[in-house]
Amino acid sequence: MNFNKINFFYFLGIGGIGMSSIARYFHFMGKKVCGHDKNKTYLTQKLEEEGISINYRDCIKMLPEWIHSKECLIVYTPAIPNDNKQWIYLKKYGKNIKKRSKVLSSIAKNGICIAIGGTHGKTTTCALLGHILYNSGFSITAFLGGISENYQSNIILNGSKFFLVEADEFDRSFLHLSPNIACVTSFDQDHVDIYPKKYVLRKAYLSFLKKIKKPYRKVFLLQEESLILKNAIYYSITKKANYYSNNILTKENKWYFDFHTPTETWKSLPLPIPGIHNLKNVTAALSISDYLKINQEKVRESLLSFQGIKRRYYIHYQSKRKVYIDDYAHHPTEINFLIKTVRDCFPGKKILGIFQPHLFSRTKFFEESFAKSLEKLDILILLDIYPAREFLLNEIINSNSLLKKVKMDSNKKELSTLSNVLKIIEKKHFDIILTIGAGDIDTLITPIKKWLYKNDLEK
Template sequence: MNLKKINFFYFLGIGGIGMSSLARYFNTMGKTVYGHDQNKTFLTKELEKEGISINYHDNIEILPKWILSKECLIVYTPAIPKHHKQWTYLKKYGKNIKKRSQVLALITENEICIAIGGTHGKTTTCTLLGHILYSVGMNVTAFLGGISENYQSNLILNNVLNGRKFFLVEADEFDYSFLYLSPNIACITSFDQDHVDIYPIENDLKKAYVAFSNRIKKPYKKIFLCKEECKKESFICGNTIYYSVIKKDNYYANHLYIKKNKWYFDFHTPRETWKSLPLPIPGLHNLKNVTAALAISDYLKITQKEIRKALFLFKGIKRRYSIHYQSSKKIYIDDYAHHPTEINALISTVKKCFPNKKILGIFQPHLFSRTKFFEKSFAKSLENLDILILLDIYPARELDKKNGINSNNLLEKIRISYKEISTLAKVLEKIKKKHFDIILTMGAGDIDTLIIPIKKWLNKQYG
């Protein structure tokens, strides 16, 4: 398909983080962009402010007149329910229909593409790398899986005349989406099992990543792997570049230390050592992500001076260790953590940053299949909290797959004294009755709707 001949775009599920970055991209290209989503959110409101029309009702009468034209591309996410009326109609009568990942592949197929994959850390790695490339004036378009605090968007776009154009994308393993991509440079941050509805057997996930690595093409044809996360025997090829925060390898980081509540580290390239770089997001897990972004940046011949400046100016990503309130009495941090490994890393980091503080955690499990599969691991990670308020499971695409799974099953396995279940609507009243130093909200569902109410209460109560 030639995207230049497409003048109209209709996004089914436009409020998704991956879908919205594509919608923004085509909107900036001067195309006519419409979309549908179930709910009006902060992100959909931002898209509407940018001139994108969005409807929130599932009926076909409100579809634009050009929807069945050959000049229209209908873009959908696999999360759209099968019984969805608009989706049923468009599948039957639409002329051009593509998955989000297929469209991303079309955009990048004839350009230099850098793809960041992995269970954890791809959004942080991708956002920081996009920020570095933008900061040094490269011709870069980055599609992000989170909202950059620097650019207040999940799309970084720097159309400059000089230099070859680079596209930076996240390689999403869900539904084998990343196998549509053919990047020139790839990075795999970790191999943890996560989407168990797609990869019920761990070996299936590893095979998918090997297949992804085999799609890397010239020029460059390089893959960056985290040494401690990736088993070397799975990727025996001459095009592998390793990075690490434990072992001395092609690229590695060490001497992580905290000074006046700020984190610093040393970074080693194959040629030199860069001393006392700032770690913009705290935690050993984020050091891995930053090391990956710096390794790729150095490989692209960006200088230490330019990278150091970009690190100092990096403001982070929304919902990645986002501190929303901090006073001498209370601290409130929100994070996207929705996997046991991510929860462990988050709580460990909070304890290092704020030792001897009483932590109240509010966690919203995401997906019935994930909750069931990782039930014991979730329980163990949540036991690192002092107090837990566990929310109902956010079903996302699994509305009809409860199979008797609920948050009570998980709560029973968590061995801490202070724990309880709550609905999203009642959680703020429960928080007000707790004794704590730090609040953590964690999860990938709609738990982010608590951020503003919690901030308002803290500001009113503690100034």
């Protein structure tokens, strides 16, 4: 795809985390960029502040006058509803239409591509690796699946020799990529609407890993997972591998570890985000950094300055009485990691968790596992399922069914709407609040923070 001949870009679903980073990229390249989304959010507001025009009405009249130009590329996300009027019109009359994943792969072909895949951990790994490469002076553009606190963006722009991307398994999007370096941070069943059996997911991942190319042509795999590939470079946190981390030490609520390369040991590195699962992600980023010959001091500096990603174990409020943490966890494994990390960091504290299930298919498939994960909380407030791209068809799947499976006393668990959460919180006794989920639960962040600042400080 020759982007030099394209001067106009229209994004259907521009507010998505993956779509918005590409929109920002072309805007930075001096192209005319605008788009459509159904809701105004923090992210769309930021895009508008940067000079990208967005319309929120599903109306054909809102389309720009250049939409039929041969110099226009229409980019869409699979999450766009089939009954969206703009989408129906553009499918019929648009000249150049490409799926987001194909556009990303076309961009990445213009340099050395590093692709980070995995059911869990790819955003943290990608953001940290991007930060290390940027601090080390690499010519790098990184497309992130979250908002980096260091750059206040989901894109890092510092040249175009290397392109760092997340390899998204949803809709088999990652099969459009042909990376030079690939990494799989975890292998756990998810997106059951696309991969109903784990062997189907495994087959897709192996197809992705076979697409690596020269120069480099290297694959990094977590040794604890079940993917096996000849000539892969393995990393670990439980056993010796090509690269591994061990000797975890916690001091004053901060975590430190040793990192072993094939030739040396880097002692007492700071872990920028707590949790054993995050040590896996950091080990992945460090393994690739060492392979690219970034020295220990640059890595150490980057770990110390890394500020994390919004909605990944993000502490919004902390006092002697209360702590509020928000996290994107939307899979049982992720919820287990989150609660364990909170217990490790704040032993003996009473945790109130607010969870919003994401997708009907995921909630139904993992219902038993979700229930067991949520039982690790002291108090549960369960929200309605966030449907995202899914719609109810023949069978009823709801949060009430999940709540019944959570083995807690009835006075410790209840259903709520988003708008009623604060009223429930006011009546509860707790030390820590967690908001958990990948839907629009993030709209609770500001109200909860305001409530805590007012009520906690008054006591």
